Amino acid sequence: MLDLIIRNGKVFNPEKGFLDVEVGIKDGKIAEIGKNLSGAAEVLDASGNIVMPGVIDPHIHLGIFNDFAVECEHETRAALAGGVTTCGLFMGGDQSYLGQVGGLIDVIEAKSSVDMFMHLAIFTPDQMDEMEACYQEFGITSFKFYMAGVKGVFPNVSDGFILDGFKKIAKFGDNAIACVHCEDQSIIDRAFDEVSAQNPDGTLGDWAKTGPDIAEEEAIMRACYLAEKAGNRLYIVHISSKAGADRLAKIKKNEGAAVFGETTSAYLTVNKDGAFGLKGKMLPPLRDASDNDGLWEAVKNDTIDSLGTDNVSMTLEVKQEEKGMLGAMPGYPILQTHFPAMINEGYHKRGVDIEKIITKATVNPAKIFGLYPRKGIIAEGSDADIVILDLNLSRTVESKELFSYSDFSLFEGQDIKGWPRTVLKGGKVAYSDGKIVVEPGSGSFLKRKL
Numbered sequence: 197m198l199d200l201i202i203r204n205g206k207v208f209n210p211e212k213g214f215l216d217v218e219v220g221i222k223d224g225k226i227a228e229i230g231k232n233l234s235g236a237a238e239v240l241d242a243s244g245n246i247v248m249p250g251v252i253d254p255h256i257h258l259g260i261f262n263d264f265a266v267e268c269e270h271e272t273r274a275a276l277a278g279g280v281t282t283c284g285l286f287m288g289g290d291q292s293y294l295g296q297v298g299g300l301i302d303v304i305e306a307k308s309s310v311d312m313f314m315h316l317a318i319f320t321p322d323q324m325d326e327m328e329a330c331y332q333e334f335g336i337t338s339f340k341f342y343m344a345g346v347k348g349v350f351p352n353v354s355d356g357f358i359l360d361g362f363k364k365i366a367k368f369g370d371n372a373i374a375c376v377h378c379e380d381q382s383i384i385d386r387a388f389d390e391v392s393a394q395n396p397d398g399t400l401g402d403w404a405k406t407g408p409d410i411a412e413e414e415a416i417m418r419a420c421y422l423a424e425k426a427g428n429r430l431y432i433v434h435i436s437s438k439a440g441a442d443r444l445a446k447i448k449k450n451e452g453a454a455v456f457g458e459t460t461s462a463y464l465t466v467n468k469d470g471a472f473g474l475k476g477k478m479l480p481p482l483r484d485a486s487d488n489d490g491l492w493e494a495v496k497n498d499t500i501d502s503l504g505t506d507n508v509s510m511t512l513e514v515k516q517e518e519k520g521m522l523g524a525m526p527g528y529p530i531l532q533t534h535f536p537a538m539i540n541e542g543y544h545k546r547g548v549d550i551e552k553i554i555t556k557a558t559v560n561p562a563k564i565f566g567l568y569p570r571k572g573i574i575a576e577g578s579d580a581d582i583v584i585l586d587l588n589l590s591r592t593v594e595s596k597e598l599f600s601y602s603d604f605s606l607f608e609g610q611d612i613k614g615w616p617r618t619v620l621k622g623g624k625v626a627y628s629d630g631k632i633v634v635e636p637g638s639g640s641f642l643k644r645k646l
């Protein structure tokens with residue numbers, strides 16, 4: 197006997213498109229897909245809606261400006277309400293990982309409402325020595341390198357250091373992957389010094405000039421070159437510029453690196469001219485409307501493979517917008533609006549294929565990060581993480597109604613069309629019509645296959 201059947205929806209399949217089938221769920225897994233399923237305790241009617249895999253946001257940060265456990269609890273509820281059922285968590289800092297990953301996993305298991313996998317940023321030789329043990333012990337198969345750091349938070353690392361890391365990842369094999377923040381440190385340092393000397397009280401538009409797109413484009417070339425030489429798989433995080441995306445398109449076409457591109461929902465849907473002003477301060481910076489256009493083209497032509505958030509939660513008190521362009525903190529909370537904002541901007545406003553957006557938000561990150569077919573697809577045997585998406589459900593964003601503990605949103609006051617009505621996580625209804633109906637801790641840490 198099935199636990200639950202979803203009826204009357206258009207069920208997304210990455211190869212076949214939308215199918216008029218029913219989905220039967222048993223013990224947290226998808227047990228049956230077909231017609232006229234029967235014998236379930238519970239039936240969900242998805243009439244007029246899309247039935248799709250839970251969104252995988254491969255790129256979030258937690259615990260940067262607040263307690264890790266607090267953010268793990270609150271921000272994953274925001275994620276769920278936006279259709280995100282799995283998150284890839286980037287951990288950083290200069291401390292040993294072996295001593296802390298076990299504790300982080302305990303917090304995830306106790307507090308998270310979504311499933312979570314982890315990427316470790318490698319800054320020190322000691323951390324590089326720990327990669328193998330973290331891979332073996334915790335099933336962590338993705339490691340991040342910063343070609344440009346974040347002033348006062350963490351440093352950049354050299355090409356030589358990155359090459360050593362890439363070689364280790366190549367040895368781990370095709371399940372492992374390097375994630376790289378691609379900006380050239382020296383180009384952005386010079387731009388930052390110039391802009392901050394001339395215009396220390398600048399706007400978000402001036403902030404954009406501190407991270408010129410040439411720095412991103414140049415670093416993408418270098419990272420791809422190093423990966424081609426080392427023979428590892430490469431994932432370029434948060435591509436923010438048309439120039440960067442265009443360069444990656446040429447590399448994918450003409451060169452030998454096994455490379456995947458990510459952009460974020462913010463780089464696709466907002467820019468430096470947004471009404472939010474310095475609340476939108478970020479690294480790399482939000483840029484021009486022409487960059488939004490270029491990145492949507494890159495989604496359409498498959499230069500961009502994967503869509504994430506780079507979520508960094510904080511309150512306005514921590515953001516310190518009033519301290520101006522230089523003093524304000526970088527980052528914004530964006531988990532709950534991530535997927536709806538891309539449906540609104542991509543599908544409704546720009547006519548981008550809904551299949552493309554769903555594929556890059558679900559099955560692609562699952563494949564890239566070794567979670568497929570457990571995650572990212574509605575198929576027999578997969579985890580029953582499912583979103584019932586109403587393309588025509590419109591909501592005006594008000595940060596106080598979002599589940600994040602943060603008190604601002606880049607979409608404040610905006611109408612966004614295309615929201616989840618119901619989200620199932622592990623076969624159970626976790627979010628339904630505006631309410632989270634699971635307790636913290638229903639999510640798990642995902643150890644990946646080696």
Ligand SMILES: [Zn+2]
Binds near residue numbers: 506
């Ligand atoms: Zn990030």
